Amino acid sequence: MKQKIVLAGATGFIGRWIIDRLQNDFNIIALSRKKVKINPNENVSWRTVDLYSMSSTEKALEGADIAIYLVHSMQPSTRLNQGKFEDTDLLLADNFSRAAQKNKLQQIIYLGGILPKDKHQISNHLLSRYEVEKTLGARTTPLTSIRAGIIIGPGGSSFRIVTQLVKNLPVMGCPKWTKSKNQPIDVFDVLSLIKQCIGNPKTYNKNIEIGGKQVLTYMELLRKTAHLMSKKRLIFPMPFFTIGLSKWWVSIFSNSNINFVSPLVESLKHKMIPSDDYSDLYKIDFTTMDISIKRALEHRPPVLPSFHEPESERNTVRSVQRIYNPRKYNAQWVAKFYPMWLSKRFAGLINPRFDGSFLRFYLFGIMLLELQLIEDRSTPNRQLFYITGGKLTKRTDLGWLEFRSILDNEYVITAIHEYVPKLPWWIYKLTQAQLHLYVMRKFERELKSLK
Numbered sequence: 001m002k003q004k005i006v007l008a009g010a011t012g013f014i015g016r017w018i019i020d021r022l023q024n025d026f027n028i029i030a031l032s033r034k035k036v037k038i039n040p041n042e043n044v045s046w047r048t049v050d051l052y053s054m055s056s057t058e059k060a061l062e063g064a065d066i067a068i069y070l071v072h073s074m075q076p077s078t079r080l081n082q083g084k085f086e087d088t089d090l091l092l093a094d095n096f097s098r099a100a101q102k103n104k105l106q107q108i109i110y111l112g113g114i115l116p117k118d119k120h121q122i123s124n125h126l127l128s129r130y131e132v133e134k135t136l137g138a139r140t141t142p143l144t145s146i147r148a149g150i151i152i153g154p155g156g157s158s159f160r161i162v163t164q165l166v167k168n169l170p171v172m173g174c175p176k177w178t179k180s181k182n183q184p185i186d187v188f189d190v191l192s193l194i195k196q197c198i199g200n201p202k203t204y205n206k207n208i209e210i211g212g213k214q215v216l217t218y219m220e221l222l223r224k225t226a227h228l229m230s231k232k233r234l235i236f237p238m239p240f241f242t243i244g245l246s247k248w249w250v251s252i253f254s255n256s257n258i259n260f261v262s263p264l265v266e267s268l269k270h271k272m273i274p275s276d277d278y279s280d281l282y283k284i285d286f287t288t289m290d291i292s293i294k295r296a297l298e299h300r301p302p303v304l305p306s307f308h309e310p311e312s313e314r315n316t317v318r319s320v321q322r323i324y325n326p327r328k329y330n331a332q333w334v335a336k337f338y339p340m341w342l343s344k345r346f347a348g349l350i351n352p353r354f355d356g357s358f359l360r361f362y363l364f365g366i367m368l369l370e371l372q373l374i375e376d377r378s379t380p381n382r383q384l385f386y387i388t389g390g391k392l393t394k395r396t397d398l399g400w401l402e403f404r405s406i407l408d409n410e411y412v413i414t415a416i417h418e419y420v421p422k423l424p425w426w427i428y429k430l431t432q433a434q435l436h437l438y439v440m441r442k443f444e445r446e447l448k449s450l451k
Helices: 013-022 052-060 085-102 124-136 155-170 189-197 218-227 243-253 259-265 287-299 333-346 425-430 432-451
Strands: 006-010 029-032 036-037 044-048 066-069 079-081 105-114 143-148 173-174 206-210 234-237 317-324 351-354 357-362 364-374 380-389 398-405 411-419
Touching: 006 013, 013 029, 013 189, 044 234, 066 085, 066 398, 066 411, 079 432, 085 317, 085 398, 085 411, 105 124, 105 189, 124 143, 143 189, 155 218, 155 243, 173 218, 189 206, 206 218, 206 317, 218 234, 218 287, 234 317, 243 259, 243 287, 317 432, 333 351, 333 398, 333 411, 333 432, 357 425, 425 432
Parallel strands: 006 029, 006 066, 029 044, 066 105, 079 317, 105 143, 143 206, 173 234
Antiparallel strands: 317 411, 351 357, 357 364, 364 380, 380 398, 398 411
């Protein structure tokens, strides 16, 4: 009987190829935020999921044996997204880990990044990948973590940046980071490793770093790609380029979003050579870089189903803030302390009241917001409140606030999801949205100062 694999991140580069190459060996349940309209592939079932929602994530994992996690939240999911991608990634990983444990999955396989082998301070992007890895493996479900550098293959976003730079720039003055060494790997070699890890107890709770046959600098990768594209390009080092300038340079000339490019460029300063720990757990005949690049240039990625555009409220807000928690208070304690602190800090202006079930915020006797604690969905490490009323909310049937303990209570995440403000949008962005960020910064300082 085939094992059931639930695939989070199914519409991305790696997810498409997993579906294409492993569909005959496993029953694949592919997850997407959008509902499928036409599915050309009857071998794969699609489930709609909101990974920000714990209940939706739990339902999406029902009946699965193993999960493959490929999620990276670098694109906004609401009209206003307040918060850093690394904090959002942490929240999503915690949701998934909890859901996997509840559904008693046998294994989670996660594809992340190689940990740097140099003295540079680790980039936010790679640190985030490592935090996601730790969060996914923090519960009872065994985690197999696969760490790779640049993955070359048809449809790959990182390699697309390389090809766009080669295509658009006859002359390239390359910054210092392009001399950093990497060990690019072919996407089909990564798929081979994933397949060998599925249901393999020897890989449980292991961190497997993997790279291809050849060690290259990024400049050498640009030159090799230019050669294989039959483009005569003058590519030379230009050491005075800053990281900040590099981000804009790469974004403009690769036609890529700066929000996507920025964390990737920051990571390129690192030497990304894999360790050979656990290399005895797999067997791969690695693809040469020339073959890998040619295939990426000549072929297209697998076709996705067509999706319905989700029916959603236009003016939605997501705000995710990570708060350092040196005293390691749990989420339940923080949720109770928050309104007490607000009363003291903003006495006479904002008057919150929490009776154990409803948290209400008042201004001059007017109820601004009402939130209801959902006790059967809350735990000491997660406190969930639905937004149920108040003058500042347009929808009383949508949106929630949560306090979440993360990484052994080292951090508390406060998050507002799918909130629909009643104020006109531009007024909301300039007033209420900014006030919320200000309050969260002050609250973090308060938690840090507690003795």
